[in-house]
Amino acid sequence: MTRNQKPASSIQHQASRSRPFIIPIFLPHAGCPHQCIFCNQFSITGAKYEAVEPDKIRIQIREFLKFKKENRKPVQIAFFGGNFLGLKREEIKSCLGLAAEFVSQGLVDGIRFSTRPDTIDKGHLDILENYPVATVELGVQSMDDQVLVMAGRGHSASDTIRAVEALKDRQLGIGLQMMVGLPGDNEALSLITAEKITALRPDFVRIYPTIVMKNSRLARWYQNGTYAPLSLAEAVTRVKNLYQFFSLHNIKIIRMGLQASEDFEDGQTVLAGPYHPAFGHLVYSEVFLDKVVKEIETATLITDSISIGVNPKNISKLRGIQNRNIRILKEKFGFESIEVRADYALKEDQLTVSSHL
Ligand code: SF4
Numbered sequence: 480m481t482r483n484q485k486p487a488s489s490i491q492h493q494a495s496r497s498r499p500f501i502i503p504i505f506l507p508h509a510g511c512p513h514q515c516i517f518c519n520q521f522s523i524t525g526a527k528y529e530a531v532e533p534d535k536i537r538i539q540i541r542e543f544l545k546f547k548k549e550n551r552k553p554v555q556i557a558f559f560g561g562n563f564l565g566l567k568r569e570e571i572k573s574c575l576g577l578a579a580e581f582v583s584q585g586l587v588d589g590i591r592f593s594t595r596p597d598t599i600d601k602g603h604l605d606i607l608e609n610y611p612v613a614t615v616e617l618g619v620q621s622m623d624d625q626v627l628v629m630a631g632r633g634h635s636a637s638d639t640i641r642a643v644e645a646l647k648d649r650q651l652g653i654g655l656q657m658m659v660g661l662p663g664d665n666e667a668l669s670l671i672t673a674e675k676i677t678a679l680r681p682d683f684v685r686i687y688p689t690i691v692m693k694n695s696r697l698a699r700w701y702q703n704g705t706y707a708p709l710s711l712a713e714a715v716t717r718v719k720n721l722y723q724f725f726s727l728h729n730i731k732i733i734r735m736g737l738q739a740s741e742d743f744e745d746g747q748t749v750l751a752g753p754y755h756p757a758f759g760h761l762v763y764s765e766v767f768l769d770k771v772v773k774e775i776e777t778a779t780l781i782t783d784s785i786s787i788g789v790n791p792k793n794i795s796k797l798r799g800i801q802n803r804n805i806r807i808l809k810e811k812f813g814f815e816s817i818e819v820r821a822d823y824a825l826k827e828d829q830l831t832v833s834s835h836l
Pocket of ligand 1: 514518519
């Protein structure tokens with residue numbers, strides 16, 4: 480089945496509003512030309528990769544499909560954890576072919592994978608034409624060439640621009656991944672990266688704070704004092720600013736922070752840096768804190784008890800982890816009590832502040 484024969488693959492990234500069901504197949508460091516300084520996928524995924532094993536992957540996909548609920552759409556098989564188009568051509572075809580079997584059976588809607596920008600060329604794109612590939616995610620990391628050099632990426636910002644244009648020509652969905660806190664990066668450069676990514680109009684972005692993984696080159700730099708990671712608070716604020724920037728420009732953010740994993744909690748994987756199992760939640764909480772502070776500063780409040788109305792989906796984001804935002808608001812404004820009220824009439828990005836009489 481080819482991409483051209485199967486309209487579903489092009490339809491799906493145009494956005495059904497339901498939540499996608501992603502079947503992740505991790506191929507750690509598969510196809511990587513070298514190890515980028517911040518990366519240790521064996522630690523991140525807890526898996527080892529030696530060669531593509533189609534039968535094992537089929538079993539994994541079948542197992543994962545058992546957890547799919549009716550309302551999840553589109554369903555995509557995702558090859559993550561490496562540089563997918565850096566694999567040998569036969570391996571690429573083998574992965575895409577086995578995933579396409581599930582699409583032919585109507586169990587899956589399409590395929591996505593992550594790859595380096597410098598793997599996007601005519602030869603590889605021609606291979607993709609024969610399979611129901613819906614989305615390609617590019618590890619952009621930064622749009623500053625100096626930061627890319629220091630991260631040992633081996634590609635430039637112009638490779639990313641060329642890659643996005645080529646993917647658009649083939650009408651593929653595009654996700655761009657960026658990092659904050661890499662060596663040589665700073666707040667201004669992260670924002671420039673976000674501006675350049677926005678100009679490319681991807682379908683979505685992911686934002687990752689740089690974590691010092693054990694057995695990475697960055698770990699050595701950290702240990703010899705050459706590199707200092709962002710603190711958790713700095714990383715949350717920096718990612719929040721990017722979240723607000725992308726939101727303002729209608730770029731969808733599908734992830735902030737690494738996926739939580741037991742491997743990260745046990746101290747075996749992360750050496751240092753702003754890892755938090757609910758990093759995205761911390762960012763959203765800070766977004767809501769900013770919103771409510773702004774509302775309070777412009778509201779006319781006649782008591783020192785206030786009531787904050789918020790869409791029920793966002794109550795925990797407004798409160799923050801362990802009511803952190805409520806404590807901050809009480810300290811900042813001297814409120815005696817703060818009631819948080821579910822208000823179904825409010826949109827998800829709205830809130831109201833009033834005196835609690
Ligand atoms: S960042 Fe990507 S290309 Fe670099 S080593 Fe990790 S998986 Fe490979």
